[in-house]
Amino acid sequence: MEDKNFYITTPIYYVNGDPHMGHVYTTIASDVLARFKRLDGYNVHFLTGTDEHGLKVYQAARDKDMTAQELTDQCSQKFRDLGKMFNFSNDDFIRTTEDRHKKGAQALWKKLEEAGDIYLDKYAGWYAVRDEAYYNEDELYEDEQGVKRACPTGAEVKWVEEESYFFKLSEWQDRLLEFYEKNPDFIQPQSRKNEILSFVKSGLKDLSISRTTFDWGIHVPGHESHVMYVWIDALTNYITALGYPDEKAPLFEKFWPADIHMVGKEITRFHCVYWPAFLMSAGVQPPKKVFANGWMTVEGEKMSKSVGNVITPETLIERYGLDGSRFVLLRIAPFGNDCDFSHEHAVNMINSDLANGLGNLAQRTLSMIVKNCDGIVSARNALTSEDKDLLDEAYQMLEGVRVEFDAVRLHKGFEVIWKVVSAANGYIDAQAPWTLKKTDPERMGVVLSVLAEVIRCLGLIIQPIMPDSSEKLLDQLEIPQNERNFMHLSPEYALKAGTTISQPQGVFPRIVEEDAA
Ligand code: MSP
Numbered sequence: 206m207e208d209k210n211f212y213i214t215t216p217i218y219y220v221n222g223d224p225h226m227g228h229v230y231t232t233i234a235s236d237v238l239a240r241f242k243r244l245d246g247y248n249v250h251f252l253t254g255t256d257e258h259g260l261k262v263y264q265a266a267r268d269k270d271m272t273a274q275e276l277t278d279q280c281s282q283k284f285r286d287l288g289k290m291f292n293f294s295n296d297d298f299i300r301t302t303e304d305r306h307k308k309g310a311q312a313l314w315k316k317l318e319e320a321g322d323i324y325l326d327k328y329a330g331w332y333a334v335r336d337e338a339y340y341n342e343d344e345l346y347e348d349e350q351g352v353k354r355a356c357p358t359g360a361e362v363k364w365v366e367e368e369s370y371f372f373k374l375s376e377w378q379d380r381l382l383e384f385y386e387k388n389p390d391f392i393q394p395q396s397r398k399n400e401i402l403s404f405v406k407s408g409l410k411d412l413s414i415s416r417t418t419f420d421w422g423i424h425v426p427g428h429e430s431h432v433m434y435v436w437i438d439a440l441t442n443y444i445t446a447l448g449y450p451d452e453k454a455p456l457f458e459k460f461w462p463a464d465i466h467m468v469g470k471e472i473t474r475f476h477c478v479y480w481p482a483f484l485m486s487a488g489v490q491p492p493k494k495v496f497a498n499g500w501m502t503v504e505g506e507k508m509s510k511s512v513g514n515v516i517t518p519e520t521l522i523e524r525y526g527l528d529g530s531r532f533v534l535l536r537i538a539p540f541g542n543d544c545d546f547s548h549e550h551a552v553n554m555i556n557s558d559l560a561n562g563l564g565n566l567a568q569r570t571l572s573m574i575v576k577n578c579d580g581i582v583s584a585r586n587a588l589t590s591e592d593k594d595l596l597d598e599a600y601q602m603l604e605g606v607r608v609e610f611d612a613v614r615l616h617k618g619f620e621v622i623w624k625v626v627s628a629a630n631g632y633i634d635a636q637a638p639w640t641l642k643k644t645d646p647e648r649m650g651v652v653l654s655v656l657a658e659v660i661r662c663l664g665l666i667i668q669p670i671m672p673d674s675s676e677k678l679l680d681q682l683e684i685p686q687n688e689r690n691f692m693h694l695s696p697e698y699a700l701k702a703g704t705t706i707s708q709p710q711g712v713f714p715r716i717v718e719e720d721a722a
């Protein structure tokens with residue numbers, strides 16, 4: 206059988222400040238997809254890392270009285286630590302200050318030069334350090350204090366004039382439009398696609414791709430007074446991490462083109478316009494898909510230090526636990542849309558979906574098996590249509606989630622799973638095994654056994670979302686480690702009669718408001 210490969214990446218994060226909830230949001234979504242694909246039989250390569258060059262990082266270091274290298278070393282480590290804290294399953298972590306990356310970025314530059322797509326000129330225009338982006342005059346507005354800002358990001362822009370190398374982006378307009386047409390799923394969701402299409406259709410200007418006024422960057426090969434524009438450097442991480450420029454490198458052969466670049470919506474232009482143009486110019490295939498997640502605000506406001514509403518990754522974990530945080534961030538809104546995080550909403554979701562929904566289902570079922578069946582799972586004999594319907598729903602769940610996750614509709618995937626949780630809770634209430642205990646103990650054993658099998662299926666399918674809790678649940682059901690892939694989500698591997706269950710521990714605790722405040 207042909208190997209199934211899946212390559213997913215997060216943006217590489219700037220090291221000018223500490224990681225926050227927004228960074229965690231994109232990486233959790235990517236982690237869930239990476240874990241899902243692994244369990245679904247794919248060879249997965251999941252990449253994240255840090256973007257360490259450019260003026261923004263250089264200035265942040267200067268403001269902190271540190272060298273750029275000291276700041277990047279310190280801050281990159283914080284992003285790595287964050288990965289451990291949130292149980293991210295990335296296979297690699299790239300830093301753009303590593304030699305493997307510098308070598309690859311310079312090689313890409315040379316390819317663009319050989320293709321005749323680079324020329325030297327003078328740049329005179331607007332630049333926003335915060336976005337590390339060039340803006341056209343028609344993209345700007347003045348705030349109340351008369352400061353020129355870029356719309357829609359609101360970053361302050363400054364006039365820049367310097368010698369610069371340019372990439373002939375203007376010549377790529379038709380080829381890009383043709384590429385989008387042939388690859389209709391390249392940009393997702395649709396709203397972002399519309400923005401990109403109208404941006405490209407309105408005409409592309411050549412892009413300044415080097416700077417001379419500071420030198421915290423990768424030197425332009427053969428022109429040492431220039432450093433590469435941080436975005437050409439940064440985007441290249443997706444291929445240098447696979448061994449580029451060696452296109453025969455095992456990882457490159459296996460995983461390029463990437464299946465998904467997961468990014469925040471504010472950086473789609475870089476990923477959907479510049480990146481495919483650079484790659485096509487260098488004779489490398491563009492990625493298959495760029496998915497842009499929406500922006501997260503907190504209690505209706507943009508997260509900012511001055512408002513004092515920044516939620517640190519540590520606070521999230523303290524309040525909601527590791528798996529609770531992972532769950533809440535992805536369940537909060539349709540994935541791809543902007544979303545607003547509120548403590549109240551988070552507590553509600555944890556209490557209703559996790560503690561009352563899945564947690565209560567598992568706890569009720571497993572403790573009844575312990576109490577009333579000596580902890581032994583009964584044979585599932587003489588199944589009724591209700592039993593069969595519930596089991597069928599549990600076995601069909603995988604296909605439903607697969608379809609939704611493949612389309613990066615994470616919230617819809619969650620709905621498929623929680624539909625089964627509700628069906629199982631409805632079933633337990635309708636069958637009332639606590640009554641059957643007196644009237645028909647044999648039937649009670651069957652009902653509890655059906656439920657235990659459904660819980661096994663649920664425990665398997667939630668692994669990508671909540672790796673720790675699912676492990677506890679599957680351990681309680683004595684599911685062997687080598688029977689925890691999605692191929693085991695079928696009747697063939699059903700929980701065997703005679704399996705012994707020990708006294709269950711609640712896996713999804715309720716949050717009591719006073720504790721969390
Ligand atoms: N270094 C560039 C990316 C280069 S990729 C080749 C960059 N870095 S960043 O540190 O600013 O991280 C931006 C990313 O963090 C966003 O694209 C998004 O994925 C995530 N988010 C940061 N804040 C966010 C929110 N408030 N809400 C949702 N995601 C946000 O841009």
